[in-house]
Amino acid sequence: MSLDIAFPLTATDEARRQVEICNACRYCEGYCSVFPAMFKERAFTDADLTQLANLCHNCRGCYHACQYTAPHEFDLNLPRALAEVRAESWERFAWPGAFAGMFHRSGVALGLALIAALAGLFWAISTLRPASGDGFYAALAHGTMVAIFLPAFLLPVFAFAIGLRRYWRETGGRRVTLAELAAALRDAARMKNLGGGQGQGCNYEKGDRFSNARRHAHQAMMWGFLLCFASTSSGTVMHYGLGMEAPYGPFAVPKLLGVPGGLLMVIGGAGLVALKLKAERHLGAPELWGGEMAFVLILTLTALTGLALYAATGTALVPGLLAVHLGTVLAFFLTAPYSKMAHGVYRMAALVRDAQGRTP
């Protein structure tokens, strides 16, 4: 008897078929957190598979190590099976559902969103030009900026909050303790699950050879992003809390955080793009490739335009660059709950949930 079945399986059923084979094998136990979590079970509910899928970092170690990959009739490709389940789960959790997967599945849609946001910002800058203001506030008044970006920030935060609640309900999560959160943050901060279990890295751009290139590129991107986020937050605090308004000098906190953050994002983004071009698409969800690539590009573009804007301080280029930068940021935020950005949120949730599983 073989395990193949006449009708095509749903993504979840296909993952279940593969996970049951893994559970009888267990050779990959040491690569990541997915296998130890899996081996505690004998049967897998849809919710179990959602959790395993979001715990998986798509390092591909278990694909190259597997003696059952095609042409073997068991046809194992766990990184892909879990990527498909992961994508479907984000769509299930997305709020409002009408946008589910829209920018994750389609790079073109993300591109169009970007163009729309750019157009909006150019329009705002050309028609709502303020009477006075310093630096880029001369191009777009502070009040107008807040009016655009406060909702553009709060909407995705709200959407993600609903999504997280749905994730937690589905996977049966408990009240989170500080220790669990700390454990999850530690794993995310080190990208532990892209480390191959022993720090040798993942199998991404060099076939079955291990490399930390993707892990390092992601670290640059993630930490860069967080620095930029911290930069903007510090600006807000300085503006409202301390009454210190932009533009800030080169040694002010927002600049000290933002410039290295932007540089890191650009470096990380360039690395992620280069690696993605070399990697085998069939070890992820191939139909998501365009949306993922567009997501890396828009993040990179956000950083690049921010740096360019800073470099152009005091020149006539500021209004144009400001429109481009703010448009990119706007598109990034508004699409976030329905783009690959969901990965950071749900992967964090999965790490916390996994920490709960380890401390019964």
Add this chain to the structure above:
Amino acid sequence: MTDLTDLTATDWDVVVVGGGNAALCAAIEAAERGARVVLLEGAPKPYRGGNSRHTRNFRCMHGGPLSVLTDTYGEDEYFDDLIRVTKGETDEALARMTIRTSETCLPWMEAHGVRFQPSLSGTLSLSRTNAFFLGGGKALVNAYYNTAEDLRVTVVYEAQVRHVDIRDGHFRAVEAEIAGHPVRIEGRAVVLASGGFQADIDWLARAWGPAARNFLIRGTPYNRGVVLKDMLDQGAESVGDPTQCHAVAIDGRAPKYDGGIVTRLDCVPFSIVVNKDGARFYDEGEDVWPKRYAIWGRLVATQPDQVAYAIIDSQSINDFMPSVYPPVVADTIEGLGQQLGISGTKLRETVDAFNAACRPGRFHATELDGLATEGLTPAKTNWARPIEKGPFYGYSLRPGVTFTYLGLKVDETARVTGTGGRYDNVWAAGEIMAGSILGQGYLAGFGMTIGTVFGRIAGQEAAAHVA
């Protein structure tokens, strides 16, 4: 460089036949000593690595904690374990040399890209003696291919060696078929590492009898013993029992070839096992499963149609490692029998007789609990708990061949012996010569130890010969 004319035109130092663990260890050692090496793997690339890609660990002597290995495992204890399984069918000097060398193999393996992981969940009994490969044997094989590539070993896939051309005790060339083309590859030394012959069902049937046609082959379909037979036909000295193979009881629904580790079934101690006539034939509870795992292949092989059925009830269904195929389920014993294709009434009688012979007592899944039947033949001497709580579960069992014993006789330098004494330049490593040490029985993790120890020696010796 897989250009056929380049292959034939090159004057190779060392030709390595095979592409599993033993072949790779030999190729790496020889290349590190400066030899120009070609490795001929009969399988296509996705199936490279023979049975080695199905393995999970190797057995390693150690005088203190070593990498993932705990405690100590000394030469004498290791040798005693070997004697117990082979019932003395071993060459003590060769065996002790292998055991001693295993300790230096672990660091060598790590230095050549192999990674280890703590013993897998469900295999605690091996954590002291066996070092587990991170990701299993395929990951080990990948690491070695990468190391070999870095050392500029030429690897050719789909290169089926048909004949080893030896004249006057001197190796000259191998004749192979590469992607359908006949090719003659000349070299100054050869290492034969093409595994056993378990995938040649006709050969198994000749050796064992027609029953072997119903055996399943747990590993690669590419180990058909072509090179072994060619060497034996040329008068190479053989060793190991030609009529035997190592078989374990695996899931009867497994693929004919290459089902690997996942088709194993660990349910026997908690079941009763009946043949297709619905009758029991052996004490299922004789010992803890790891110690009895290996005899059940042979037991099932002697039953009609080489098939048996393990019958379990709901009390015990979670007491063993999960199976890859779900069990057959029924609410009644009769129904289960029908679904399995055995007489429901006969199965009912067997179960009733067994249940009636069970005695009250403490059931303990993980130790010999002494819960035995009374007045039943054959008795079940542990874990004998009545099969009474539905739903009932059944698995079919068939013999799954792991290993063949017949091989080439080698000395402690891995050199092969022919009619006129030792050949000048022919070495062998891995399962093709394992019968020299493992004449019968099987010791978990010893196959990879033999392959690593002799593969390395063969590579070193071959390189020294051509230097």
